[in-house]
Amino acid sequence: MLEREKAAMGLLISLQPPTRDMVAEAVSAGFYEHKTNEQQYSRLQLRTVKELMEGKGMDRPSDAAALDVTFKKAPESKKKLGHQKEFGL
Numbered sequence: 001m002l003e004r005e006k007a008a009m010g011l012l013i014s015l016q017p018p019t020r021d022m023v024a025e026a027v028s029a030g031f032y033e034h035k036t037n038e039q040q041y042s043r044l045q046l047r048t049v050k051e052l053m054e055g056k057g058m059d060r061p062s063d064a065a066a067l068d069v070t071f072k073k074a075p076e077s078k079k080k081l082g083h084q085k086e087f088g089l
Contacts, residue, residue: 002043008032010044011058018046034061 002010009032012022029044041059 002029008043009041009058009060012044012046013049013052014046015049017048022046037061 002008010029012018012026014022018026023046026042026044026046029042031040032043033040039061041061045058047056047058
């Protein structure tokens with residue numbers, strides 16, 4: 001997955017705690033090493049929705065240069081979804 005997407009790091013989000021196979025896959029992905037401070041981060045990180053809602057985000061470098069390498073936006077959808085109706089209170 002990381003190689004296909006040409007991503008330095010990835011985050012797999014699930015509803016349930018990760019299985020043993022998921023953990024093994026994440027461990028086998030290795031580490032991303034920050035070029036400036038040489039700190040290492042797991043290339044594939046696993047989080048549940050609950051963990052994300054509790055504030056446990058992705059472990060990644062915080063400087064702008066590293067974010068260019070470690071953070072990739074999904075492409076915008078080309079499908080027209082129509083207009084959203086206003087919600088009146």
